[in-house]
Amino acid sequence: MRLRFTKMHGLGNDFVMLDGISQRIKLSPQKIRRLADRHLGVGCDQVLLVESPRTPDADFRYRIFNADGGEVENCGNGARCFARFVRERRLTGKHRLLVETASGTLELNLLDDGRVSVDMGAPVLEPEQIPFAADVRAESYPLEVDGETWLIGAVSMGNPHAVLLVDDVDSAPVETLGPKIEHHERFPQRVNAGFLQIQSRTQARLRVFERGVGETRACGTGACAAMVAARLRDLVDDEVQIQLPGGTLTIHWSGPDRPVTMTGPATTVFHGQIVI
Known part of the structure; x- marks a missing residue:
């Protein structure tokens, strides 16, 4: 062919x-x-x-x-x-x-x-629809990996995402922790793992380990999910510039039941x- x-x-x-x-x-x-x-x-x-x-x-x-x-x-x-x-x-x-x-x-x-x-x-936040194993919907969830507990946001933007807050994306354990989160038993369809560093109410940095791919230079749905996870915890405003290794995306979200807009x-x- x-x-x-x-x-x-x-x-x-x-x-x-x-x-x-x-x-x-x-x-x-x-x-x-x-x-x-x-x-x-x-x-x-x-x-x-x-x-x-x-x-x-x-x-x-x-x-x-x-x-x-x-x-x-x-x-x-x-x-x-x-x-x-x-x-x-x-x-x-x-x-x-x-x-x-x-x-x-x-x-x-x-x-x-x-x-x-x-x-x-609009982002999907109900655990069973993400899908993610959790008893009730929450802004963040504890996730145990190899005996260590990480706090994640769980969001679907048509595909499932787990978002972790980190102090510095450059030193974040993307290559080692990313695949373990991707295949975590609480995500029955596997998951994209996002490592998010908040810089201000309007600026953030992000690295994403994508399921079935590995770390990529940019992930649009990952940036949207990261924005949602951060906004739910009132860490950012309605519009955020998210810097990924490949460049910057503008993400806008005004709250639950509202659509997420991505420009790039x-x-x-x-x-x-x-x-x-």
Whole structure:
């Protein structure tokens, strides 16, 4: 199978974009792992597939596959790249898009300055819907890992996140603690682990260990989840600049039942073809 693809990234979180509308694509976990392989394939954190919508109100359907071949529900950085991709490939002329995902419909807006703003919907905080094993909903939860207890926020932004507050993200145990939290038994579908350093009411730093990927240079849903976890504890204002290793995202959230808005860049790297 010969595939046309575009390599893109959102703050260094990189993707292989596939147009499943103008070419027939049949993906398997093995093919996805080959595409994502940085030595034998194109190389990426995730493979993103554009498809025709299933409902009349949506413009596209958007599917997301991690580098390990598993399909996941949502990806904020990928959503921004998705919006740029369908415009650049002339699949649409719109600046506002409604896109189906496994976790619901996203609203994407291409701004005049080249950035993309994404309405990520309201965060899910009920433990059973995240899903996370807890008796009652709380602003934070104790999580025991190897005999040590960590205080986390648990949030779903269409995919599950555990957010830990740290004094310094540079020295945070992302590489060692991240995979243990990802596979923690209280998260039955695994979880993305975010390590958040609050700098002020409007500034924060974040590193994210993504399930099925490892640490990435940026995670859009992770930044949204971190904002929500911090806002619930009244540590930040309604709008926060969150600095990730790959760059900065602007996250706005005014409180429970309100949507989270994420704004940031999306960059095209190159186009190509590969035989799988």
